[in-house]
Amino acid sequence: xxxxxxxxxxxxxxxxxxxxxxxxxxxxxxxxxxxxxxxxxxxxxxxxxxxxxxxxxxxxxxxxxxxxxxxxxxxxxxxxxxxxxxxxxxxxxxxxxxxxxxxxxxxxxxxxxxxxxxxxxxxxxxxxxxxxxxxxxxxxxxxxxxxxxxxxxxxx
Numbered sequence: 816x817x818x819x820x821x822x823x824x825x826x827x828x829x830x831x832x833x834x835x836x837x838x839x840x841x842x843x844x845x846x847x848x849x850x851x852x853x854x855x856x857x858x859x860x861x862x863x864x865x866x867x868x869x870x871x872x873x874x875x876x877x878x879x880x881x882x883x884x885x886x887x888x889x890x891x892x893x894x895x896x897x898x899x900x901x902x903x904x905x906x907x908x909x910x911x912x913x914x915x916x917x918x919x920x921x922x923x924x925x926x927x928x929x930x931x932x933x934x935x936x937x938x939x940x941x942x943x944x945x946x947x948x949x950x951x952x953x954x955x956x957x958x959x960x961x962x963x964x965x966x967x968x969x970x971x
Contacts, residue, residue: 822917825924832931839938848934856927860920867916878908 833853840846867874882904 819917822921822924825921825928829924829928829931832928832935836931836935836938839935839942841938845934845938849931852927852930852934856923856930859923863916863919863923867912871912874912875905875908878911879904882907882911 836849840849
């Protein structure tokens with residue numbers, strides 16, 4: 816349940832990042848990078864969902880085996896009074912593989928968002944060079960008005 820909320824928030828953040836970067840895409844290379852990030856993430860998400868649906872029985876069997884091995888191992892914890900229930904182990908295995916799947920989907924969304932952020936930083940670095948001369952000129956000109964401009968300054 817908690818991963819559904821995290822995945823929803825990550826999706827909303829990714830969508831907001833996409834909407835924020837789209838107006839800044841000016842060149843064909845920017846659009847190609849944007850579409851490559853989007854298509855790669857979409858394909859990775861599709862592969863993860865398809866692989867999870869396809870391999871779910873095997874993952875469940877492996878998770879149940881791991882839980883049974885852990886339950887049979889020597890620990891210093893007191894066992895439950897009634898032992899371990901097969902249903903409880905299966906339910907824990909389902910929760911574990913579902914949480915692992917959701918965590919992988921969340922990682923894909925996070926990597927996609929990081930890709931958009933990196934693209935935005937690259938665009939800003941490239942665009943910043945373009946306005947460098949104008950900003951330097953603005954810093955050197957003195958736009959103070961009236962008497963303030965004519966008064967001498969004390970440089971110590």
